[in-house]
Amino acid sequence: MVLRTDSICKKFGSLDVARNISIELPRGARYALIGPNGAGKTTFINLITGQLKPDSGRILLEGSDVTRIGTADRVRKGLTRTFQINTLFPDLTPLEAVTLAVCEREGLSGQFWRSLATHRDAIEESHAILTRLGLADVATRPTRNLAYGQQRLVEIALALATKPKVLLLDEPAAGVPKDESAMLFRVVASLPEEMAVLFIEHDMEIVFSFASRVIVLVAGGVLLEAGPDEVKEDPRVREVYLGSGHG
Amino acid sequence: MSIFHATGDTSQPVSWIRQRNRWSIFGILFWLATLLPFYFFPAYLGLANQVAIAALFALSVDLVLGYAGIVTLGHAMFFGLGAYTAGILSARYGWGEPISGLLLGGLVAAAVGYVASFLIVRVQHLALIMVTLGLGLLTYELANAMSWLTGGTDGLMGISTWQIFGTFRFDLWGYTAYSYSLAVLFLCFLACRLIVNSSFGLSLRGVRENVKRMPAIGSDYKWHLRKVYTISAGIAGIAGALLTQTTNTVTLEVLSFQRSADVVVMLILGGTGRLYGAIIGAIIFLIARDQLAGINPQYWFLWIGILLMFVVLFMPKGILGGLSRLIRREE
Numbered sequence: 237m238v239l240r241t242d243s244i245c246k247k248f249g250s251l252d253v254a255r256n257i258s259i260e261l262p263r264g265a266r267y268a269l270i271g272p273n274g275a276g277k278t279t280f281i282n283l284i285t286g287q288l289k290p291d292s293g294r295i296l297l298e299g300s301d302v303t304r305i306g307t308a309d310r311v312r313k314g315l316t317r318t319f320q321i322n323t324l325f326p327d328l329t330p331l332e333a334v335t336l337a338v339c340e341r342e343g344l345s346g347q348f349w350r351s352l353a354t355h356r357d358a359i360e361e362s363h364a365i366l367t368r369l370g371l372a373d374v375a376t377r378p379t380r381n382l383a384y385g386q387q388r389l390v391e392i393a394l395a396l397a398t399k400p401k402v403l404l405l406d407e408p409a410a411g412v413p414k415d416e417s418a419m420l421f422r423v424v425a426s427l428p429e430e431m432a433v434l435f436i437e438h439d440m441e442i443v444f445s446f447a448s449r450v451i452v453l454v455a456g457g458v459l460l461e462a463g464p465d466e467v468k469e470d471p472r473v474r475e476v477y478l479g480s481g482h483g
Numbered sequence: 484m485s486i487f488h489a490t491g492d493t494s495q496p497v498s499w500i501r502q503r504n505r506w507s508i509f510g511i512l513f514w515l516a517t518l519l520p521f522y523f524f525p526a527y528l529g530l531a532n533q534v535a536i537a538a539l540f541a542l543s544v545d546l547v548l549g550y551a552g553i554v555t556l557g558h559a560m561f562f563g564l565g566a567y568t569a570g571i572l573s574a575r576y577g578w579g580e581p582i583s584g585l586l587l588g589g590l591v592a593a594a595v596g597y598v599a600s601f602l603i604v605r606v607q608h609l610a611l612i613m614v615t616l617g618l619g620l621l622t623y624e625l626a627n628a629m630s631w632l633t634g635g636t637d638g639l640m641g642i643s644t645w646q647i648f649g650t651f652r653f654d655l656w657g658y659t660a661y662s663y664s665l666a667v668l669f670l671c672f673l674a675c676r677l678i679v680n681s682s683f684g685l686s687l688r689g690v691r692e693n694v695k696r697m698p699a700i701g702s703d704y705k706w707h708l709r710k711v712y713t714i715s716a717g718i719a720g721i722a723g724a725l726l727t728q729t730t731n732t733v734t735l736e737v738l739s740f741q742r743s744a745d746v747v748v749m750l751i752l753g754g755t756g757r758l759y760g761a762i763i764g765a766i767i768f769l770i771a772r773d774q775l776a777g778i779n780p781q782y783w784f785l786w787i788g789i790l791l792m793f794v795v796l797f798m799p800k801g802i803l804g805g806l807s808r809l810i811r812r813e814e
Binding site: 286306307308311312316317323324325333335336337340344345346347348350352355356359375376397398 | 498686695
């Protein structure tokens with residue numbers, strides 16, 4: 237297992253936002269995390285990546301406990317996320333932003349005595365990532381001038397620059413028109429095979445076509461973890477989504 | 484996805500980045516223009532020297548304020564530390580060699596800056612301004628209380644600066660003083676230019692643009708902030724030492740809140756985050772003060788206030804930001 241969580245619990249006041257969440261992501265996983273609004277999906281990602289601290293439970297990355305280390309250290313160990321709302325560097329160009337992430341990974345970001353242009357490998361790598369995501373043409377425009385869908389791709393490019401072993405995608409296609417969201421998920425599908433990917437997504441069509449396994453989160457707890465076909469047929473899931481009954 | 488037209492040759496990312504960092508014709512003309520006072524305004528070399536020192540100080544503040552987004556109202560403490568270090572070295576220990584005094588002034592300020600930086604990176608926004616302000620006031624009162632060392636309100640007496648490289652004597656008209664300050668300003672400018680164009684400079688821009696994203700790309704950004712704060716303190720110290728050496732006096736004024744505030748005004752006038760803005764701001768501020776104080780010594784700050792409001796309202800990126808927008812539009 238690349239990533240494992242052991243009975244993660246978190247309360248906001250008296251509200252349970254995470255109840256005993258235990259999941260396992262194997263190498264090459266393409267897992268979806270679904271659930272109704274307010275089920276605690278983003279909170280769970282915040283807990284895994286360290287933006288929030290769990291009240292109890294453990295997070296294991298390749299067997300080593302990362303529960304108590306900071307977000308940046310987890311990223312350097314290969315646990316990276318993207319954000320549901322674009323969290324980018326508006327005045328940097330994608331080329332600069334991704335180069336920044338590569339330099340941070342390679343430990344070059346503290347070197348103030350060498351011009352950035354001398355870090356040829358970092359720049360070429362950054363450009364290669366952007367090319368792979370179809371952003372080569374806009375790589376040298378300020379990020380704020382990019383179309384929204386392109387900015388969503390820059391989110392993913394920034395995450396890829398950290399060379400993640402586990403990539404958590406928080407609604408990668410949030411706010412993107414439907415025809416473009418399929419394109420975004422083709423990018424997700426073409427990520428390196430050995431990378432473990434967990435993504436949050438609302439569009440069930442996309443979930444069932446891209447996920448090899450689905451985790452259903454309801455009211456901070458795991459309702460069900462199963463293959464897409466099984467989840468599709470499960471009466472409890474139908475109830476949660478279709479709202480028949482008051483469960 | 485919509486199709487965009489690329490700007491520049493995007494298939495050559497390395498050369499695109501190199502091209503961004505190269506010298507512009509305006510930069511070269513600007514530095515040539517700094518030699519004009521020698522030939523056209525020899526009576527104003529003293530003022531030119533003050534401008535060069537203020538510009539160096541503003542440059543140091545631009546590194547933290549313009550590039551890393553640390554708003555500071557107490558940077559005079561580092562300027563003053565450099566000034567007093569050079570002064571005490573000469574007045575109390577009889578060592579007036581300028582280059583070593585300059586370096587020691589920078590080192591002392593950088594060392595104190597390094598210690599202070601641990602406090603600085605813990606706070607943000609209003610608390611950050613208050614901490615910088617508090618540290619500045621604290622240093623001022625400390626220097627006041629330690630009058631046996633600093634001369635207190637009377638100022639430090641008996642400073643004499645030796646010839647530069649044992650050859651160039653400081654003259655009455657300020658030829659040597661301005662040459663010396665201009666050379667130091669230029670060298671520090673080159674250093675700052677290298678810093679902001681490095682991968683470290685890119686990280687600082689990342690911090691300024693979106694500090695919350697930095698941990699998520701694996702960045703230990705607080706270390707970057709401590710580093711730039713230390714470098715900035717060192718440059719401010721060098722500027723202070725320059726003032727001591729070219730005027731042979733140090734008073735408590737070097738540590739005053741007024742000096743911390745003036746330098747921020749210069750930066751806002753010139754434009755933050757572009758290095759040249761710091762220098763242009765210092766030129767405008769000090770020339771305006773010189774000219775306006777000649778008309779009415781009491782109310783000259785009124786005009787600076789009006790100028791400041793005009794710039795903030797109509798040129799939010801400073802005078803240099805406004806100019807560069809005009810030039811781009813003409814092209």
